[in-house]
Amino acid sequence: MAQVNDIGVDLGTSNVLIYMKGKGIVLREPAVVAVERESKKILAVGSDAYRMIGRTPGNVMAVRPLRQGTVSDFELTSTMLRYFVGNVVGRRLFARPRAIVSVPSGVNEVEKRSIISIMFDAGMRRTQLLDRPVAAALGVGVQFEEAYGSMIVDMGAGVTDIAVLSMGEVVVSSCVPIGGDYFDDAIIRYLRKKHNLLIGERTAEEIKINIGSAVPQVSDITMDVTGRNLISGLPKTQSVTTSEVYEALKDPVMELVEAIQAVIERTPPQLASDIFDDGIVFSGGASSLTGLTEAIYTALRIPCGVADDPQTSVVMGCGRALDDLAGMKHLLESRKSWSR
Ligand SMILES: Nc1ncnc2c1ncn2[C@@H]1O[C@H](COP(=O)(O)OP(=O)(O)O)[C@@H](O)[C@H]1O
Numbered sequence: 001m002a003q004v005n006d007i008g009v010d011l012g013t014s015n016v017l018i019y020m021k022g023k024g025i026v027l028r029e030p031a032v033v034a035v036e037r038e039s040k041k042i043l044a045v046g047s048d049a050y051r052m053i054g055r056t057p058g059n060v061m062a063v064r065p066l067r068q069g070t071v072s073d074f075e076l077t078s079t080m081l082r083y084f085v086g087n088v089v090g091r092r093l094f095a096r097p098r099a100i101v102s103v104p105s106g107v108n109e110v111e112k113r114s115i116i117s118i119m120f121d122a123g124m125r126r127t128q129l130l131d132r133p134v135a136a137a138l139g140v141g142v143q144f145e146e147a148y149g150s151m152i153v154d155m156g157a158g159v160t161d162i163a164v165l166s167m168g169e170v171v172v173s174s175c176v177p178i179g180g181d182y183f184d185d186a187i188i189r190y191l192r193k194k195h196n197l198l199i200g201e202r203t204a205e206e207i208k209i210n211i212g213s214a215v216p217q218v219s220d221i222t223m224d225v226t227g228r229n230l231i232s233g234l235p236k237t238q239s240v241t242t243s244e245v246y247e248a249l250k251d252p253v254m255e256l257v258e259a260i261q262a263v264i265e266r267t268p269p270q271l272a273s274d275i276f277d278d279g280i281v282f283s284g285g286a287s288s289l290t291g292l293t294e295a296i297y298t299a300l301r302i303p304c305g306v307a308d309d310p311q312t313s314v315v316m317g318c319g320r321a322l323d324d325l326a327g328m329k330h331l332l333e334s335r336k337s338w339s340r
Pocket residue numbers: 011012013014015016155156157158159179180181205208209284285286287288289290310311
């Protein structure tokens with residue numbers, strides 16, 4: 001009989017990662033589906049679909065079904081998840097693996113149940129859900145079993161989860177729509193206003209990753225950006241500087257600071273003081289923005305650190321939970337009525 005390995009799934013708003021017990025991360029794909037507009041036929045999933053963003057012919061659209069952290073298009077989410085899990089698990093007739101899935105915080109009860117049912121159809125024996133900030137904390141290795149407060153901030157593309165953990169559970173948490181996409185949108189708006197330049201989402205993301213900064217930089221780096229001149233309607237290449245991107249990102253970064261502060265205000269004082277001592281741990285791809293932790297430290301005077309490999313924290317946390325199912329029992333959500 002073929003060996004069955006349990007899997008951990010990070011169903012993110014921009015990337016899906018799958019961890020397989022004994023093997024490590026076995027899949028890492030953009031959460032994108034390419035669909036034919038009229039027939040709704042699915043043309044590609046994952047990296048093949050990602051390449052079509054912004055450059056699809058009129059009848060094809062590349063969709064990120066989990067964009068804002070909620071399942072904006074459930075049909076597509078199902079197809080995508082089934083496709084990725086199927087790729088990793090294959091067809092297993094005798095032994096069904098277990099799965100631990102971390103879904104975006106905005107996903108509602110009905111959608112959670114459907115995700116479990118999709119996983120069952122994809123060949124899982126049992127699927128349990130793990131809260132995103134808890135998964136991130138486990139992945140980073142934050143110890144939160146003791147009566148001591150730890151803060152974790154997981155910044156994805158669509159949303160940011162902010163949570164205070166203590167005694168093995170979430171004490172206070174919040175989920176805000178301030179993530180990587182929000183930064184990209186701010187860059188798009190800024191360049192439209194300042195240079196009459198219209199750029200696409202992928203270009204904005206490249207600018208953010210290449211020259212973006214949440215704090216002023218001493219020396220300016222520039223990047224040539226091609227977009228469409230809004231007045232002439234013609235293509236235009238504009239040189240964009242780090243200072244400009246800093247200007248564009250200043251307000252969104254402050255909004256994030258306020259969201260973190262609001263969670264700290266709701267945190268019991270003793271735990272808040274632990275956080276002031278130990279600092280905030282960041283995970284998720286969007287926390288890689290240059291100067292982000294520095295900007296947060298400057299505003300809140302709380303030390304901040306980013307996980308070593310922030311984009312893999314959540315899936316690694318799901319993996320750790322698989323290794324200790326009994327110990328993690330109180331953190332895992334199941335939907336009994338749906339296991340068939
Ligand atoms: N070096 C970087 N600097 C700034 N943002 C980054 C960097 N690398 C990735 N990102 C952003 O991280 C986000 C994706 O993070 P990820 O954790 O995979 O998201 P999700 O969990 O929502 O799928 C995207 O918005 C991407 O632009």
